[in-house]
Amino acid sequence: MPQLTIINGEVLIPERGMVRAGLAIDEGKIVAIAKESVLPEGREIIDASGLVVMPGIIDPHVHLGFGHGFEKDCRTETRSALLGGVTTIGCFIGGTCLHSQTFPELERIFNTQAFTDVFPHLCINTEEQRAEIPVYVNQFGVTSFKFFMFCIPGYMPSQSNAFILNGLRTIAKFSSYCLASIHAEEASILTEQWNNFFRSGKKTLIEWAAHNPVEAEELGVIIAASLAAMSQCRVNIVHLATAAGLARIRALKRINPFITVETITLYLTLNCLSEVAPEEARWSPAVRSSEDQEALWRGVEEGIIDTIGTDQDCVTREGLQKFIQDYGVSGSSAVTPLLLPLLLTEGYHNRGIPLEKLISKITINPAQLWGIYPQKGTIAVGSDADLVLVDLNREFEVDYRKLFSVADWSLYQGKRLKGFPVMTIKGGEVVMKEGKILPEWGKGKRIKRG
Ligand SMILES: [Zn+2]
DSSP: OOSEEEEEEEEEETTTEEEEEEEEEETTEEEEEEOGGGSOOOSEEEEOTTOEEEEOEEEEEEEOSSSSOHHHHHHHHHHHHGGGTEEEEEEEEOSSSOHHHHHHHHHHHHHHHOSSEEEEEEEOOSHHHHHTHHHHHHTTOOOEEEEESSOOTTTSOOOOHHHHHHHHHHHHTTOTTOEEEEEOOOHHHHHHHHHHHHHHTOOSHHHHHHTSOHHHHHHHHHHHHHHHHHHTOOEEEEEEOOHHHHHHHHHHHHHOTTEEEEEEHHHHHOOTTSSSOGGGSOOSSOOOOHHHHHHHHHHHHHTOOOEEEOOBOBOOHHHHHHHHHHHSSOOBOOOGGGHHHHHIIIIIITTOOOHHHHHHTTTHHHHHHTTOTTTSSSOOTTSBOOEEEEEEEEEEEOOGGGTTOSOSSOTTTTOEEEEEEEEEEETTEEEEETTEEOOSSOOOOBOOOO
């Protein structure tokens, strides 16, 4: 007798489509997908009538440690993620310390505090870290990295093309399962314009967009794609924000098999005319025009954009002020728990993007890209029983107080969303039901790859 069966739901299987079927789950894995009449009866039965059963959502782009320190953030933000059906996150690990020295402690934190599973991406910021890449792959089972062609001045220096190329060549030696993310904006254009912006005392998002010329991303994309081709290293261009960048990627993808691209919820849901407090959305890369926003949605529909993340780096309201003071840019509120509802509202309901296509960007595509498929990202016999049961037509209002994040504010406060995650199941266990998180402690694990 399986531990759990889910019956009467519409099951969304990536690359297969919607299937009317029941699921049987045992020992944390999916063990059968079948018509209810032939499905063995579970010890526990969930009736998913009127709901869509989707794979657990993957947010491939999350930062921790900006709210209340890394350990506490890991606990609160991965717990909060369950509210949105997110069962796995990709977490960027920054800093200039040798990861060989800090990683064992991070591993302990992930394995004791996280409510979701986690696959870390190590940022390569120094020559010493670059030299250690073999250790990260061979000893730690980390196969994804990140380079900053542009980084927030005062926070971390931007990296030269020579440094990135050298890093990509080091990574490419380990064969095709390694992947490097690149923040692809040309630094000299932005540095000059940012200086002008901060000297001018300007504030609005329109002015911020004007001081973040789209050419910086367009050129950044061309450089990142060239570095990928030269090194033959797979490169994922993260947080794409502009139509110009997208147009370059569309053309480059035809001749360059090494590049993939991510955009984030912020650029899909806002533009520089949106009615939000400017200091809550002074992001880097900047939110641009509504034309840029709509181009990104077309990129999602066409399949040019491979994955969608949140780039969440939760800060408190106080922390937000400090970010603006110290670096001139905003941190974020809790977005990971809203990733799925935001995409359902803006993509599926408001723009008519087919559900299966939309959901592939936050399930199968990131799972395949980061080497955790078919354990994650799909509904198949043998896959982890990570699932979210969604009421596509149920509306709700965003309230940060119900997201249990360290962020005591929300960029989306009061916004009505359509598409409600009713239940989250992780490893065969119901971990969230109707906005209530059930386990006391997280059972998330760091996923080893390679
Ligand atoms: Zn990021």
